[in-house]
Amino acid sequence: MRIEKRIQPSRGAFVWAPLSALIFTLSISALLVLWAGAPVGHTYVLLLQGAFGSVVALSETLTRAIPLMLTGLAAAVAFKARLFNIGAEGQLYAGALAAVAVGGLHGGSGFAIAPSVLFIFMIVAAALAGALMLLGPALLKSHLGVDEVVTTLLLNFIALLFVSMMLDGPMKDPSAMGWPQSVALNSELELSKLIPQTRVHSGLIGAFFLAIGLWVLMNFTVLGFDIRAVGASSRASAFAGVSISKTTLWVALLSGGLAGLAGAIEVAGRTSYVTLDMSPGYGYSGIVIAMLAGLHPLGVLAASLLVAGVMVGADSMSRAVGVPTFIADVIVATSLLSVMVASMLTQYRVRLR
Amino acid sequence: MSALLDIMANAAFWVAVLRIATPLIFGTLGVLLCERAGVLNLGIEGMMVAGAFSGWLAVYWGAPLWLGVLTAAAVGMFLGLFHAFFTVVLALSQHVCGLGITLLATAVSYYGYRVTFPKVSTPPTVTPFTAMDGLGIPILDQQTPLTLLALLLVPILGYVLYRTPVGLAVRMVGENPQAAEGQGVSVLAVRTGAIMVGSALMGVAGSFLTLSAFNAFFFNMVNGRGWICIALVVFASWRPGKALLGALLFAFFDALQLRLQQTGGAVLPYQLYLMLPYVLSIVALVLVARKASYPQALMKPYRKGER
Numbered sequence: 001m002r003i004e005k006r007i008q009p010s011r012g013a014f015v016w017a018p019l020s021a022l023i024f025t026l027s028i029s030a031l032l033v034l035w036a037g038a039p040v041g042h043t044y045v046l047l048l049q050g051a052f053g054s055v056v057a058l059s060e061t062l063t064r065a066i067p068l069m070l071t072g073l074a075a076a077v078a079f080k081a082r083l084f085n086i087g088a089e090g091q092l093y094a095g096a097l098a099a100v101a102v103g104g105l106h107g108g109s110g111f112a113i114a115p116s117v118l119f120i121f122m123i124v125a126a127a128l129a130g131a132l133m134l135l136g137p138a139l140l141k142s143h144l145g146v147d148e149v150v151t152t153l154l155l156n157f158i159a160l161l162f163v164s165m166m167l168d169g170p171m172k173d174p175s176a177m178g179w180p181q182s183v184a185l186n187s188e189l190e191l192s193k194l195i196p197q198t199r200v201h202s203g204l205i206g207a208f209f210l211a212i213g214l215w216v217l218m219n220f221t222v223l224g225f226d227i228r229a230v231g232a233s234s235r236a237s238a239f240a241g242v243s244i245s246k247t248t249l250w251v252a253l254l255s256g257g258l259a260g261l262a263g264a265i266e267v268a269g270r271t272s273y274v275t276l277d278m279s280p281g282y283g284y285s286g287i288v289i290a291m292l293a294g295l296h297p298l299g300v301l302a303a304s305l306l307v308a309g310v311m312v313g314a315d316s317m318s319r320a321v322g323v324p325t326f327i328a329d330v331i332v333a334t335s336l337l338s339v340m341v342a343s344m345l346t347q348y349r350v351r352l353r
Numbered sequence: 354m355s356a357l358l359d360i361m362a363n364a365a366f367w368v369a370v371l372r373i374a375t376p377l378i379f380g381t382l383g384v385l386l387c388e389r390a391g392v393l394n395l396g397i398e399g400m401m402v403a404g405a406f407s408g409w410l411a412v413y414w415g416a417p418l419w420l421g422v423l424t425a426a427a428v429g430m431f432l433g434l435f436h437a438f439f440t441v442v443l444a445l446s447q448h449v450c451g452l453g454i455t456l457l458a459t460a461v462s463y464y465g466y467r468v469t470f471p472k473v474s475t476p477p478t479v480t481p482f483t484a485m486d487g488l489g490i491p492i493l494d495q496q497t498p499l500t501l502l503a504l505l506l507v508p509i510l511g512y513v514l515y516r517t518p519v520g521l522a523v524r525m526v527g528e529n530p531q532a533a534e535g536q537g538v539s540v541l542a543v544r545t546g547a548i549m550v551g552s553a554l555m556g557v558a559g560s561f562l563t564l565s566a567f568n569a570f571f572f573n574m575v576n577g578r579g580w581i582c583i584a585l586v587v588f589a590s591w592r593p594g595k596a597l598l599g600a601l602l603f604a605f606f607d608a609l610q611l612r613l614q615q616t617g618g619a620v621l622p623y624q625l626y627l628m629l630p631y632v633l634s635i636v637a638l639v640l641v642a643r644k645a646s647y648p649q650a651l652m653k654p655y656r657k658g659e660r
Contacts, residue, residue: 002657003443032461036468084448144642147587149395149448151638153580154631161631165624284456291449324467329460336453340445 003348010346017342025335032330038321050316051309057316059198063270065308067092067279069207070262071286072293072300073214074130078255079287080218080295081231083138083248087152088259089283090159091130095260096274097163098122098129099267100171100182103189115188122189123264130260131253133159138252142245156283164276173273182274191269201269208301210258215297227251259283280311288336294343307332360612368495369611372566374604375496376401376558378503380582381589381596382510383429383554389514389591390547391527391650395451396436397555398579399458400429404559406462409570410469412479422499422560429556430549432458437545444654455579463572476569497565499557504597506554511593523547527648530655540655555579577631584634590646599637606633 030040051061071088078085085091103122113121133155140146164180166172171182191201218224226247229237234244262282271278289307293299314328360366380397387394408425412418432454439450470477482497493501514520522543525533530540558578563570585603589595610626 032464035465086448086452140639140642144639146638146642149393150580150584150587151635154577154584154634157577157580157631158628161624161628165622168622168624284452287449287452288456322471324464326460326464326467329456330464333453333457333460337439337450337457340439340449340453341443344443344445 002351004351006347006349010349013346017345018339021335021338021342024338025331028334029327029331032327033323036323038323043317043321043323046317046320047310047313049313051313055195056198057312059195059200061305061309061312062194062200062204063198064312065304066201066203066207066269067262067266067282068285068289068304068308069211069301070258070265071282072289072304073207073211073286073297074255074258074262075286075290076293076295076297076300077214077218077227077258078134078251079231079290081227081247081251082234083141083251083255084149085134085137085152085252085255085259086149086287087134087137087155087159087283088255088262088286089279089281090152090156091133091256091259092263092266092279092283093159093163093274094129094133095126095263096267096278097166097171097182097263098125098260099264100185100274101125103268104183104185104273105171115186118186119189119268122268123261126260126264127257128260130258130263131256133260134252134256135249138248142248160276163274167274167276171274180276184273185267187272189268190272191265199270203265203269206261206265210261211297211301214254214258218297223247223250259286262286285332288332291336292339356613356616357609360609360616364492364495366608366612367492369608370601370604371492371496371500372604373607374600375500375503376561376566376578377582377585377600377603378507378597379554379558379561380579381585381600382503382506382593383551383558384582384586385589385591385593385596386510386514386523386551386554387548388586388651389527389648390523390544391530391648391653391655392437392440392544392548393447393451393583393652394433394436394548394551394555395448395583396432396454396458396552397451397582398575398577399455399462400432400552400555401559401562401575401579402462403428403432403458404556405563405574406466406559406570408556408560409479409563410465412564413477418482418564421564422557425556425560426553427556429559430553432556433549433552434545436552437548440654441541441544441548444656447652447654466570466572476571478568479564481563481568482565499561499565503561507593507597514593524648526655527650530650530653534657540657544655555582558582581630581634584638588634588637588641590641591648603630603633606630 033040033043050057052058071092074088099122102125103118137148137151140151141148167180167182173181173183191203194200194202194204226242229242230244230247238244266278267274285307289300289303292303310331311328314325317323318325380401384394384397404425407428408421411424412421436450436454439445440447482499484495485498486494488494522538525538526540526543534540559575562574585596585599588599607630610629614623614626
């Protein structure tokens with residue numbers, strides 16, 4: 001058996017490859033649903049209804065999609081330049097912590113400035129905190145050749161412990177009865193709700209514009225060209241005069257900044273304070289989303305909705321038929337792997353000799 | 354300072370060091386074998402979870418303890434075959450496939466636990482391995498047979514890698530797959546084999562947690578140990594002996610932070626002690642970065658006939 005590059009991408013493969021990825025994912029999860037002793041069709045219907053079936057369901061899915069869009073963008077820009085940032089989870093927490101530090105400590109009034117200005121400070125601080133978290137690994141990679149996968153992964157644990165330390169110490173909410181949560185954000189800094197009586201907030205619009213902004217940056221600017229060039233072939237782009245370390249640095253700032261923003265927007269839009277469980281692995285899911293989207297910024301928006309839908313739908317389905325919510329992670333992981341295979345088969349053919 | 358010496362004078366401390374090191378030794382040797390063949394296996398975290406769960410479940414259902422360990426190895430091997438299919442046969446991104454397998458193996462294990470035990474508040478337990486009292490070697494006789502197995506595996510892996518044709522083939526496909534193929538070595542077969550054996554070790558690393566260190570399965574019990582193993586392999590410059598040293602050193606600091614937390618914990622927040630192992634891993638990576646001798650073909654997918 002050998003694998004050959006197709007002379008031109010197969011048109012037919014563009015149709016049947018994603019379709020078979022979908023069918024494969026659904027059948028693997030169907031097996032697990034059967035293991036739990038639930039009816040497969042009914043379970044999928046409940047999952048879909050729970051994700052998109054009503055205004056409330058849809059609003060929950062959108063709410064869940066907002067941080068995923070931002071971490072998805074963070075992963076997309078980094079992976080495009082082959083900077084494998086697996087640390088978006090830690091960067092998200094760093095951003096959330098910075099947001100509360102600026103907009104929540106001192107009762108939110110320590111800085112005697114208008115809330116609108118404070119809001120900008122808060123956003124900038126969060127983006128900077130996330131960016132700085134990735135700056136170290138990026139510098140270590142470009143100057144010392146330290147693999148960024150391991151350093152960013154390990155930094156996630158350090159960041160989470162640091163957050164835990166802050167929640168026990170200087171940023172502890174004294175009125176939380178010993179519950180580990182930070183002081184609350186100044187309520188004037190909170191994002192407005194898009195639909196009354198739901199949790200979906202204006203962070204959605206922010207994420208949308210950031211995606212468009214990133215798309216413009218990647219396709220119509222010199223920096224975007226450099227990023228794509230470094231990702232495609234760092235050797236060739238170095239010969240062409242692109243500074244690899246400089247581009248890597250910019251990518252790190254962008255990617256870490258986006259992940260930091262995810263944390264700030266979660267705090268300002270949904271939780272209003274930092275807890276240790278505010279992110280159920282949004283940073284890691286962002287990588288899956290970026291891959292499902294083929295690293296395309298606008299595709300990230302769609303992929304986030306899909307993944308958020310699976311998560312929210314699984315929650316409500318689980319309450320009804322008792323299939324564990326972990327099925328959501330199974331679906332997401334299986335779709336990641338099968339989409340990777342499918343997209344490869346549009347470029348390559350498998351020849352059995 | 355004297356507090357530190359007190360801790361280290363205690364035999365119980367060194368027993369703890371060896372116990373903490375055991376899963377890291379298994380895992381690090383597994384990663385080392387995969388990377389020597391040129392493949393980064395980020396599936397380790399999920400393979401450890403799957404090994405911990407499947408090995409424990411087999412014993413819970415009445416299998417003897419060693420059969421539980423074998424189950425964990427078989428599950429790891431199966432996941433390794435999966436990993437090899439993606440990264441070797443199809444030559445897809447090793448980062449993303451590894452993470453995908455971690456996500457999948459973790460999710461399926463947690464799902465399986467919830468399906469098997471829908472409404473338990475306290476985790477069900479098994480009777481774990483007991484210490485090898487009759488061994489007569491201090492510190493080691495306080496350990497379970499799995500620790501002895503881990504220690505024995507270090508010279509075995511070293512011998513296989515450096516003194517046998519199989520080991521030579523593994524190192525060849527990790528350094529220069531084109532040349533290996535030219536010598537008639539099947540890159541596909543050698544890499545697949547290395548990943549499967551390495552992944553089996555990762556499964557056993559997980560089973561140590563549920564069948565020896567603890568007696569039950571918890572969510573989040575692996576808690577990043579797999580990623581530590583990945584860092585330790587770089588620290589060890591891909592040599593089994595140094596991997597053992599790295600695992601012991603890491604376990605030493607981990608055990609130390611546990612003791613310090615109990616004795617002098619009031620001085621500093623306990624989180625700082627918990628951070629120590631992760632910070633040290635990064636420091637170790639930075640220190641060896643300049644002279645690290647990466648296997649030349651690491652993370653480079655190989656497609657036959659493609660340059």
